[in-house]
Amino acid sequence: MKCKTWEILLQTYLDEGDKSLLRHLDECPDCATERILVQRFLHGLELLHPPAPPSNLTERLTAGVLPMVRRPTVRLHRHRQLPPRLALALAASLLLALGVWLVWPRQVARQPIAFQNEPALPPQLSLRESWHEAQTAMRSLSSRAANETVDTTTSLLPTLPMSLDPMVPIEPPIKPLREATAGVEAFAPVTESARRAVGLFLRDLPFHRRTSDKKPG
Amino acid sequence: MSTDDATLVRRCLSNDPEAVRDLIARFQSDVYGLCVRLLHHRHDAEDVCQEVFVRVFRGLAGWDASRPLKPWIMGIAINRCRTWLSQRARKPELVDFLQETVASQPEDDSVELLAEIRAAVEDLRLEYRTVFVLFHEQGYPYETIAAAMQRPIGTIKTWLHRARLEILTRLRQRGMIEVELPLNESPQ
Numbered sequence: 001m002k003c004k005t006w007e008i009l010l011q012t013y014l015d016e017g018d019k020s021l022l023r024h025l026d027e028c029p030d031c032a033t034e035r036i037l038v039q040r041f042l043h044g045l046e047l048l049h050p051p052a053p054p055s056n057l058t059e060r061l062t063a064g065v066l067p068m069v070r071r072p073t074v075r076l077h078r079h080r081q082l083p084p085r086l087a088l089a090l091a092a093s094l095l096l097a098l099g100v101w102l103v104w105p106r107q108v109a110r111q112p113i114a115f116q117n118e119p120a121l122p123p124q125l126s127l128r129e130s131w132h133e134a135q136t137a138m139r140s141l142s143s144r145a146a147n148e149t150v151d152t153t154t155s156l157l158p159t160l161p162m163s164l165d166p167m168v169p170i171e172p173p174i175k176p177l178r179e180a181t182a183g184v185e186a187f188a189p190v191t192e193s194a195r196r197a198v199g200l201f202l203r204d205l206p207f208h209r210r211t212s213d214k215k216p217g
Numbered sequence: 218m219s220t221d222d223a224t225l226v227r228r229c230l231s232n233d234p235e236a237v238r239d240l241i242a243r244f245q246s247d248v249y250g251l252c253v254r255l256l257h258h259r260h261d262a263e264d265v266c267q268e269v270f271v272r273v274f275r276g277l278a279g280w281d282a283s284r285p286l287k288p289w290i291m292g293i294a295i296n297r298c299r300t301w302l303s304q305r306a307r308k309p310e311l312v313d314f315l316q317e318t319v320a321s322q323p324e325d326d327s328v329e330l331l332a333e334i335r336a337a338v339e340d341l342r343l344e345y346r347t348v349f350v351l352f353h354e355q356g357y358p359y360e361t362i363a364a365a366m367q368r369p370i371g372t373i374k375t376w377l378h379r380a381r382l383e384i385l386t387r388l389r390q391r392g393m394i395e396v397e398l399p400l401n402e403s404p405q
Contacts, residue, residue, distance in 0.1 A: 007378075007382060010381065011374070011377075011378050011381070014381070015359075015374070037385060037388060037389055037393070038385070040330060040388060040393050041334075041381075041384065041385055041388060043327070043330065044327075044330045044331060044333070044334040044388075045334075045353055047327055047330065047331045047334075048331070048334070048353050048354045049354065050246065050247075050250035050254075050354050050355055051249070051250050051253045051254070051259075052246075053245055053246055053249040053250070054263075057245055057249060057263065057266070058238065058241055058242045058245055060263070061241045061245060061263075061266055061267055061270055062234075062237060062238045062241055064267045064271075065237065065241065065267060065270045065271050065274060066234060066237060068271045069237065069271060069274040069275065
């Protein structure tokens with residue numbers, strides 16, 4: 001096992017002059033090998049000396065430093081004052097800009113531009129009116145589509161091959177479905193309310209039935 | 218801070234060329250010695266010395282007169298050396314081999330021992346080297362070194378201790394333990 005006490009004692013010896021280092025090195029058998037090394041080191045420290053500056057270093061440094069020390073004062077002085085021509089040009093530019101700003105005709109407060117031929121927006125409809133209009137549009141489209149489908153089918157029949165010739169000829173509709181079912185109780189709508197219709201549709205869905213069954217009450 | 222330093226600074230601030238010369242003469246040995254040890258190059262050390270004193274005189278107006286002057290100047294010197302070393306690392310130049318001899322030529326192998334210690338100091342990292350040179354060569358107390366390096370005294374002590382141990386390790390590796398010398402009981 002190697003003793004490291006001498007490392008701590010070396011610091012106290014060099015910093016405070018504590019002689020414990022010397023006693024420890026003499027007495028500790030583990031530090032016998034370190035004794036010579038520390039001796040050499042302490043002897044070497046005594047040989048250290050700062051390098052001597054050259055004889056004329058002071059004059060050389062003074063000659064080199066003095067001009068550079070005076071320079072910032074001159075530089076700062078120059079920075080504070082603008083060259084006369086530059087100052088005149090700057091003042092003239094500012095005056096010109098001020099004159100232009102004062103003389104230039106100001107634009108009157110801007111009015112919003114009105115378009116002469118602007119297309120008139122459709123009148124705003126209430127929700128009920130919109131819904132009624134959508135219903136009417138859907139009804140007309142449905143009846144027209146049904147009539148056109150039958151007409152188109154009929155017009156295509158002569159062009160079909162004989163094998164596909166229907167056994168029973170399709171007669172053209174006498175009247176649209178809505179008119180034909182008017183007054184028949186079996187074709188009467190279940191409800192006129194779209195929300196109720198959706199509710200009735202969802203009521204028969206399996207997952208909706210399960211979730212609604214779990215609800216309390 | 219000594220009264221002389223304050224007077225000298227006041228004279229320098231009044232653009233007295235003689236005061237500039239006096240201040241340079243007062244601190245040039247310390248600044249130059251540190252620069253030589255940190256840079257290992259005498260010409261570089263002179264150039265850095267000049268930069269240091271230029272910065273010192275430019276900053277004298279902002280110097281806190283309640284603080285000692287020497288650590289402030291040495292702090293500038295340390296910073297300039299660090300900057301110089303980083304710049305020199307990017308632009309490597311031929312190394313100026315210092316032809317330095319021991320002041321009094323001893324009869325034993327002190328020259329070799331000193332050369333080994335110098336080489337070991339050169340291999341230390343910059344902080345350790347700075348502390349070692351300022352303490353063992355310039356003889357600065359811990360307080361002055363701490364003020365110059367702007368570090369706590371405990372840090373300075375730790376750095377110096379590690380520097381000593383690294384130098385001892387180097388001496389051991391270089392076989393500098395063959396000759397036994399009598400222990401000198403007077404610490405530096």
